[in-house]
Amino acid sequence: MSKSTFLSNSDEVSARSSLHQQMMDLLQLADINVDGNRPWDFQLKAPGVFERVSASGSLGLGESYMDGAWDAPQLDEFFNRLFRASLDQKVKPLGLVLHGLRNRLFNLQSLQRAWQVGEAHYDLGNDFYAAMLDRRMTYTCGYWRSATNLEEAQEAKLDLICQKLKLQPGMRLLDIGCGWGSLMGFAAEHYGVSCVGVTISREQVEWAKEYYHGLPLEFRLQDYRDTDESFDRIASVGMFEHVGYKNHRSFMQVAHRCLKDDGLFLLHTIGANMRRGGADPWIDRYIFPNGNLPSIGQIGDAADSLFVLEDLHNFGADYDKTLMAWHANFEAAWPRFSARLGERFYRMWRYYLLSCAGGFRARNLQLWQWVFSKEGLDGGYIRSGV
Template identity: 50%
Template sequence: MSSYRDEVTGILASADIIVGGSRPHDIRVNNEAFFARFLKDGRLGLGEAYVDGWWDCDALDVMFVKLFASRHKVSRQLKSARFLATAMRAKLLPAGSDKRAYNIGAKHYDIGNKLYEKMLDPRMVYTCAYWKHATTLEAAQEAKLDLVCRKLKLEPGMHVLDVGCGWGSFAKFAAERYGVRVTGISVSKEQIDLGNKRCAGLPVSLEYMDYRNLSEQYDRIVSIGMFEHVGLQYYDIFMKKMTEALADDGLMLLHTIGFNDSKFFNPWLDKYIFPGAHVPSLAQITSPMENRLTVEHLQNIGVNYDPTLMAWYDNFMAAWPELEGDYDERFKRMWSYYLLSSAAGFRGRFIQVWQFVLSKEGVPGGYYFDEEARFKSGRAEHGPSV
């Protein structure tokens, strides 16, 4: 086992992470089998070992920032002949633990509304907030929703399609503040049921439906944090369907997380949090838009996801005494790992959040958007920005 320890210790040290060190971002190993597991399964083994309690870290987010920032150094070590030989020996060993069928993420959005009610803001927005002029999660999420509404240039009476509507946070906000009618679709029954209750009395209809079954046209389309779940092989179908569903003079806003690298893949996140999801690169998003949609505006708001995720983590930990009756300690570790490692990715600018404003054939005369208009009078200005 000493050779496994030496290899992993060296890899982590190159990222300024010390095994058994005293700094908050250093790690403590609770099970010596961790080293072989890391060598055998890489990022997947690292995450699974944490959930199993094989290692701990007091500042998991800071540790991951350092690990991500040193990825090139780490990569060189992982390709060395000595490492490959040691890793091969580790792969030949039987698994060091009984890997239970632990795949709570298979029902990510249906694992209980109580968790999300405690973790999220009062509107239950489960996407990146916008903190430019905000100091609280609630204000930052309202700022993001208003940013989206203004980019879409919403006007009273418009019919808006919300693809992947969640618990109806955007639909409710847009109907209340901008006087539009909203049809939302989602493949989560729990989200639809609760969302319709939260939107009662408003011109909002949330439906349990896949985007491929859409048949109407809409003045505006919005999709916030849903595109990551479409799957790379279906991007062409998605863009074709959105083009068909958008009115000829309409606008669509697509809000999605994105990776800088088209080949990057996170096996742990795929297995335990978002099974089957694909976080796209910019190239993968824009290619299926060709000859269909015109990019009118593109903004990267990814730096805002770090404070959003940290706020969710703080809420989750504060609510844990109320949640632990419904979830076990493994879930707590899994969810913490998900939130903090994700925050690190955005903090280090390794992961982005892109907001596209799209039209069918280009807005006549051009599309103009004044982001600061909202703050000129200290309140949202709901007219079109010019």
């Protein structure tokens, strides 16, 4: 071995050692130890993890977890501590800059691209989602104020929305991004309304048509931008995260043109504490392609001059409980799906549910319900059900 080769190898080992120390120091800021014995401590299983995180940020962290290169017995608490210490803001590799630039330059939620998330995420299989969710297949945050289990929390959330919309028998409701139709079914059964729902998931439409057969509900495989009818009420629950900030204004214009002058529009969405150029790179690649979490300011900009804000309600902490309930159901049902989906999917899905639970627990993520009217209600709006 030449002297220069020896020095090169020595420099490489020194650089690797320095990087490891930097990463360990960062984790210490969140009270996370490497190979410690607490449930939230970082257990290193293979070399190269810190290098991947340094090069690719959250994408490298998630992919190395999927590969089994590291673990944490209580992954949700690991992420709670990571987000509380803002460690996600302290590692800024070039890849994250390029990811943000891509989101700023291109409309990743265009009419042509909008169908990708339906095929990649929502069409995984209705049997899979039925095992994880409540009986109505409600894939959004539950309302846990008086609930003791997932079924109660989801029914309370559906009733909360119906009360906020002040639904009355005979009204016509549009559900933008209706999912498996839980809100529509609940509203028809308990409030006597008819509903139209649009979704970009073929699996959701097929399941909802069969499950709610006989109710005055119409499910359409359709992009929201193609909707142009008149409705007494509009709701959009857990879909705005797929709209993208370049299309926020168009979304609000669709809601405005479809809402009667005396109507109400409820928007239920996950939100970010700051304006961002795009979604987390790992979530974008593996869970929700082309997703984008809005900020309060971005939603306000989109609604400007179109709507009067009647009410804003944040119950983001309830998403922690919802995700943990989904995770418990997922773990219990996994033996039925392991042969079909495989170990890498298992680690990916577990990482998705528990990292998001940690994000909501840390209040890094929010859940908002906005209620809008076109002209402002005479005498003001009285919130119901809270």
